[in-house]
Amino acid sequence: xxLHRNPLPVPQAVDRVMNYNKEGxxxxxxxxxxxxxxxxxxxxxxxPVPPFNKSPYDGFALRSEDTKDLSRENPGGFRVTETxxxxxxxxxxxxxxxxxxxxxxxxxxxxxxxxxxFEICQTYEEQGVSYMTxxxxxxxxxxxxxxxxxxxxxxxxxEAGTRxxxxxxxxxATFGYPEVKVYRKPKIGVFATxxxxxxxxxxxxxxxxxxxxxxxxxxxxxxxxxxxxxxxxLVDDFDACFRAVSRSLNDYDLLITTGxxxxxxxxxxxxxxxxxxxxxxxxxxxxxxxSVTTVAELDGQLLYGLSGNPSACYVGFELFTYxxxxxxxxxxxxxxxxIKATLGEDFPKPNPFTRFVRGKIHYEEGKVMVSPAGMxxxxxxxSLAGTDAFLVLPGGTRGFKKGDAxxxxxxxxxxxxxYFEEG
Amino acid sequence: xxLHRNPLPVPQAVDRVMNYNKEGxxxxxxxxxxxxxxxxxxxxxxxPVPPFNKSPYDGFALRSEDTKDLSRENPGGFRVTETxxxxxxxxxxxxxxxxxxxxxxxxxxxxxxxxxxFEICQTYEEQGVSYMTxxxxxxxxxxxxxxxxxxxxxxxxxEAGTRxxxxxxxxxATFGYPEVKVYRKPKIGVFATxxxxxxxxxxxxxxxxxxxxxxxxxxxxxxxxxxxxxxxxLVDDFDACFRAVSRSLNDYDLLITTGxxxxxxxxxxxxxxxxxxxxxxxxxxxxxxxSVTTVAELDGQLLYGLSGNPSACYVGFELFTYxxxxxxxxxxxxxxxxIKATLGEDFPKPNPFTRFVRGKIHYEEGKVMVSPAGMxxxxxxxSLAGTDAFLVLPGGTRGFKKGDAxxxxxxxxxxxxxYFEEG
Numbered sequence: 001x002x003l004h005r006n007p008l009p010v011p012q013a014v015d016r017v018m019n020y021n022k023e024g025x026x027x028x029x030x031x032x033x034x035x036x037x038x039x040x041x042x043x044x045x046x047x048p049v050p051p052f053n054k055s056p057y058d059g060f061a062l063r064s065e066d067t068k069d070l071s072r073e074n075p076g077g078f079r080v081t082e083t084x085x086x087x088x089x090x091x092x093x094x095x096x097x098x099x100x101x102x103x104x105x106x107x108x109x110x111x112x113x114x115x116x117x118f119e120i121c122q123t124y125e126e127q128g129v130s131y132m133t134x135x136x137x138x139x140x141x142x143x144x145x146x147x148x149x150x151x152x153x154x155x156x157x158x159e160a161g162t163r164x165x166x167x168x169x170x171x172x173a174t175f176g177y178p179e180v181k182v183y184r185k186p187k188i189g190v191f192a193t194x195x196x197x198x199x200x201x202x203x204x205x206x207x208x209x210x211x212x213x214x215x216x217x218x219x220x221x222x223x224x225x226x227x228x229x230x231x232x233x234l235v236d237d238f239d240a241c242f243r244a245v246s247r248s249l250n251d252y253d254l255l256i257t258t259g260x261x262x263x264x265x266x267x268x269x270x271x272x273x274x275x276x277x278x279x280x281x282x283x284x285x286x287x288x289x290x291s292v293t294t295v296a297e298l299d300g301q302l303l304y305g306l307s308g309n310p311s312a313c314y315v316g317f318e319l320f321t322y323x324x325x326x327x328x329x330x331x332x333x334x335x336x337x338x339i340k341a342t343l344g345e346d347f348p349k350p351n352p353f354t355r356f357v358r359g360k361i362h363y364e365e366g367k368v369m370v371s372p373a374g375m376x377x378x379x380x381x382x383s384l385a386g387t388d389a390f391l392v393l394p395g396g397t398r399g400f401k402k403g404d405a406x407x408x409x410x411x412x413x414x415x416x417x418x419y420f421e422e423g
Numbered sequence: 424x425x426l427h428r429n430p431l432p433v434p435q436a437v438d439r440v441m442n443y444n445k446e447g448x449x450x451x452x453x454x455x456x457x458x459x460x461x462x463x464x465x466x467x468x469x470x471p472v473p474p475f476n477k478s479p480y481d482g483f484a485l486r487s488e489d490t491k492d493l494s495r496e497n498p499g500g501f502r503v504t505e506t507x508x509x510x511x512x513x514x515x516x517x518x519x520x521x522x523x524x525x526x527x528x529x530x531x532x533x534x535x536x537x538x539x540x541f542e543i544c545q546t547y548e549e550q551g552v553s554y555m556t557x558x559x560x561x562x563x564x565x566x567x568x569x570x571x572x573x574x575x576x577x578x579x580x581x582e583a584g585t586r587x588x589x590x591x592x593x594x595x596a597t598f599g600y601p602e603v604k605v606y607r608k609p610k611i612g613v614f615a616t617x618x619x620x621x622x623x624x625x626x627x628x629x630x631x632x633x634x635x636x637x638x639x640x641x642x643x644x645x646x647x648x649x650x651x652x653x654x655x656x657l658v659d660d661f662d663a664c665f666r667a668v669s670r671s672l673n674d675y676d677l678l679i680t681t682g683x684x685x686x687x688x689x690x691x692x693x694x695x696x697x698x699x700x701x702x703x704x705x706x707x708x709x710x711x712x713x714s715v716t717t718v719a720e721l722d723g724q725l726l727y728g729l730s731g732n733p734s735a736c737y738v739g740f741e742l743f744t745y746x747x748x749x750x751x752x753x754x755x756x757x758x759x760x761x762i763k764a765t766l767g768e769d770f771p772k773p774n775p776f777t778r779f780v781r782g783k784i785h786y787e788e789g790k791v792m793v794s795p796a797g798m799x800x801x802x803x804x805x806s807l808a809g810t811d812a813f814l815v816l817p818g819g820t821r822g823f824k825k826g827d828a829x830x831x832x833x834x835x836x837x838x839x840x841x842y843f844e845e846g
Contacts, residue, residue, distance in 0.1 A: 031623060031638060032653075035645050049804050051627055058687045085659055085689040087619025089630045103687045105619055105731070107630035151804045158808050166646060167807030170639035170733055174632070174804075178624040196510025196528055200454060201601040204474055207512045207530035209597070215454060216593035222458050223589060230455075236508055264481045264526045266508040308528070310593055339786040362838065363762040366828060367789055381472050381574045381597075384590030385581050388837070405789060414811070414835055415785065 005284035007291065010319065010354055014420045016281040017295055017320050020302055022253070024183045024328040031172055034164045036225060037182035038329045043158040043168070046175040048148030053108040056145050060099040060121055060132050061090075061112035067138045080123070080130035084109070099132050108144055115143035161330040163225075163414060185227040186328040188321075189252035190217050191244065193234040193260040193268070194308055213258040213313050216384070217306070220317050223412075224325045226253075236266035245272055249301055253328060256321065259308030261294045269294060269305040278303055286395060287354045290316040314384055315356045318411060326416065333416030341408040343391070344371035348399045358383045359391040359408060370408040388412050428707035430714065433742065433777055437843045439704040440718055440743050443725055445676070447606045447751040454595055457587045459648060460605035461752045466581040466591070469598040471571030476531040479568050483522040483544055483555050484513075484535035490561045503546070503553035507532070522555050531567055538566035584753040586648075586837060608650040609751040611744075612675035613637050614667065616657040616683040616691070617731055636681040636736050639807070640729070643740050646835075647748045649676075659689035668695055672724055676751060679744065682731030684717045692717060692728040701726055709818060710777045713739040737807055738779045741834060749839065756839030764831040766814070767794035770823045774816045781806045782814040782831060793831040811835050 008016075026040035055061065062078055070076045078099035084090055090100050090109030099116075100109050108115070122133040151157070157175075158168055164180070172180055197211040198204070214230050221228035231248055234241045234257070241260070248255060260269040261283070273280055278298035283305075285293050289312035294305035302324065306316040318336065326334030342364075347357065358373040370391050374383025392407040393400060400406060431439075449463035478484065485501055493499045501522035507513050513523050513532030522539075523532050531538070545556045574580070580598075581591055587603070595603055620634040621627070637653050644651035654671055657664045657680070664683070671678060683692040684706070696703055701721035706728075708716050712735035717728035725747065729739040741759065749757030765787075770780065781796040793814050797806025815830040816823060823829060 032641070035642050045804075047627055051632065052630060058685075083688060085619075085687070086617055087631050087659075101688070103689055104685065105617075105632075157805050162808070164642075165808065165811075166639045166642035166737065167805075167810055169642040170635040170737075171805065171808055173623045173635040173638040176623060176625075176627075176633060194509055194528075196508075200596045200599060202599075204470055204599075207475060207507075208510050209474065209528075210599060212593040212596040215596040216589045218455065219458050219587075219589035219592040236510075262481075262527065264508070265506060265524070266526055314589065314593075337786070340789040342789055363760070363791060366763040366765055366791055368786060368791060381468075382580045382590075382594065385585070385588065385594055387590055388588075412835075412837060 007284040007286040008282045009286050011421055013282045013285045014320065014323065017302070017324055018327065020297060020300070020324065022300055022328065024186070024330050026181050027184045028179045028181050031169065031178055031180055034169065034172070034180045034182060037164050037180070038225070038331060039158060039160050039162050039164065039168070040181040040183050040330060042156045042160050043171055043177070044175065045151045045153055045155040045157055048153045049151040050145055050147060050149070053147050054145050055102045055104060055106050055108060055115045055143065057115060057117045057143055058103050059115045059117040059143065061094060061102045061108050061115050062099040062138070063094060063096065063112060064114045064138045064140045064142065066096060067134060067136070070134055070137050072135045075133050075135040078132045078134065080132050113140050113144070114138040117143065161332045183328070183330040185225065186253040186325055187251070188221050188226050188228050188254045188256060188325075189231045189248050190214050190221075190228055191231050191234050191257045193236065193241065193257055195236045195266070197233050199233070213308065213310055216310065216314060217256060217258060217317055220314065221325070224322050225329050226325045236260070236268060238268050238271065241268050242272050242275055246276060249298065254302050254304065254321065254324065256304040256306060258306045258313050261292045261305040261307060273303065273305070287356060288351070289356070290319075291353070293320060295320060310384060311358065311380070315390065318390070318409070319356070323420070331416060333418050335417050335420050337410040337413040337415050337417055338392070338421065339368060339408055339410065341368040341370040341406055343400050343402055343404045343406045344369040346400070346402050347372060347391070347393065350398045351393045351395055354395045355393040356409070357391040357393060358387040359389040360386050361389045361408065361410065368408070370406065430707040430709040431705045432709050434843055436705045436708045437743065437746065440725065440747055441750065443720060443723075443747060445723055445751065447609070447753050449604050450607045451602045451604050454592065454601055454603055457592065457595070457603045457605060460587050460603070461648070461754060462581060462583050462585050462587065462591070463604040463606050463753060464583050465579045466594055466600070467598065468574045468576055468578040468580055471576045472574040473568055473570060473572070476570050477568050478525045478527060478529055478531060478538045478566065480538060480540045480566055481526050482538045482540040482566065484517060484525045484531050484538050485522040485561070486517060486519065486535060487537045487561045487563045487565065489519060490557060490559070493557055493560050495558045498556050498558040501555045501557065503555050536563050536567070537561040540566065584755045606751070606753040608648065609676040609748055610674070611644050611649050611651050611748075612654045612671050612678045613640050613644075613651055614654050614657050614680045616659065616664065616680055618658045618689070620656050622656075636731065636733055639733065639737065640679060640681060640740055643737070644748070647745050648752050649748045659683070659691060661691050661694065664691050665695050665698055669699060672721065677725050677727065677744065677747065679727040679729060681729045681736050684715045684728040684730060696726065696728070710779060711774070712779070713742075714776070716743060718743060733807060734781065734803070738813065741813070741832070742779070746843070754839060756841050758840050758843050760833040760836040760838050760840055761815070761844065762791060762831055762833065764791040764793040764829055766823050766825055766827045766829045767792040769825050770795060770814070770816065773822055774818055774820045777818045778816040779832070780814040780816060781810040782812040783809050784812045784831065784833065791831070793829065
């Protein structure tokens, strides 16, 4: 065991992880199950929009040339031959002196080249025949939304990598995608190490605590858009841990363990990576919490050794695992959105290392404010529950005052960014 | 049919919907399936945290009174009786002159009342027995995290109505909730009306378009945390529509139809509400788009008649259906977060009515910027795909310039607010 680890600055640690070059794979899913997934191919307009000349109003479709001499003094009468709603077609072309009563969204009948809105027409009946009177002239194409005027066939509407939201889903339906090609959810295996860990349904026992890191990580995995699989708890026994980890290596896209990466007598992960022959990308990061976060690589497979401390585990996941999940999901902006914000509360502690403080965002008069989610000790337990951002405080700083400009990393924002630090 | 509808201001329309007093119901779900659900009861600390006196460091647990005369000049030796890791218990109490090698997180053995960190101790062996030398005195309780010092048993940690995120899930696991009582997802039935509508897997036909509103609304329902059920397309036939709607009334918490609420010849929903004996809460709202949005109530059941126009349908859902879903989900802040923001692009159109423009949020130097998601006509098709906010432009305004202060409603932010307009 190497007690003298060399702490790596956070951006370099992130780079080492992101250099890992496994590609995401795709699969077809039914449109109705596609929410929140990411497109694995561009969404194309498979037909022009609108697909035919259509009426934007309720009115009468007619020939503009029949209206050219009309005015208040010289109104013209038209025989109304039929009525068509959206989805209905006229039974015959519109001829000289004729009009078709047409509803919003219906296809303009052959022969007609304009629509007069109801509001400017008078209707009457004579001997069982419907007529319409118009008192003004109409231009060719007036009140007609031309075929393809909104989008031409073949246009790329949404690019591969985009997350499917309600608007994207509407487009997929419009253009006839009953199945959608999306990136497959990365499969992530999770082990929790520690003899002290009880299952959530076990009663407390002296000296033991319930395993909360695994449920938390599984929830972070789900929030990131991947698929988590809990592989069980590992007691602090080298051979058992080694067997379990090596057995699971090939079944998952990424393998996460929580705990066992520190330098205590029972911190077995460093020796396990060594025996596996995995290359350790880093085993100490110049940050708080989570300095012992370890990532190793074996045959193109990443092994995450996250801290057993809940906050450190949470931060380690969001900084180092989240972006690689996004990469496997084809997300062109794989990093959490990082913004400039205003500190909402004093943060008096000095920061010898870069600190990622559990934070909460709110908005005040057009400004983004970020406050620590739990400053005092008694909030340690609940602060992660209120966290939707990390407050980033650079190393070597001596504390911050309310109102100071700081950086924040947004954990629930979907925009993302291309680089870790672009900000 | 009443062609002269009386437009209601948006806040009043929202009020009428929110006065509807159905209560959300609860159900128990397994912890592992609870992500994104809302707690139906307070989350309590079912035990003190920590549940026992524990060590925050790797070190030696011993009796402080044995150290009171120690100094660099007068070091003391202790016999190391055993080693305990987290989850292990000492086999016997610590007695005078003894120390237990203890790892982070382990329970302090009986007899011991302080922990000396590894860094300040020297260890050695003599005749197969381990010893430790200490060169300073220790205080009682030094380096011990006392039982209950972080949270007392019975403390409310997270309140009912809170959404389960990774941090809340960690707490549920810690405190032994293998099942969680959450609000049941409201069941929402969706009909799409319109003879022009094809299914997503049908080839285009003259005069027809594919049904995109239903998949879009179902996706909005899912994003809001509810459960959508597509009940089929309805052709523009009164009897068929009436039968379908009245048959489904009792099976869902809310019933949504898209289309058929305008004043065209085939807009049947107003007559259907009348024949059902439903009370129309409003059938015209002073806003664009979505002015024909209609909400009716029958025997405590809300019937949403959303516009057939995709943008109007989208806006109508987020303004009037989203908050009632949140209410049924026990969310104490049922409205979308509404913030002050800076306009990122000119919006030259005048606004005779309050306008909810499809918008996109981004951040610049600590300020929230909102830009229209698609200004020009060709973007109408794709603008909903890029939308994560509404830009709110008050009625009676004459257009806005880049840099103007505006309001924005955030569609993907989870904070929410208690009142529609608090801002």
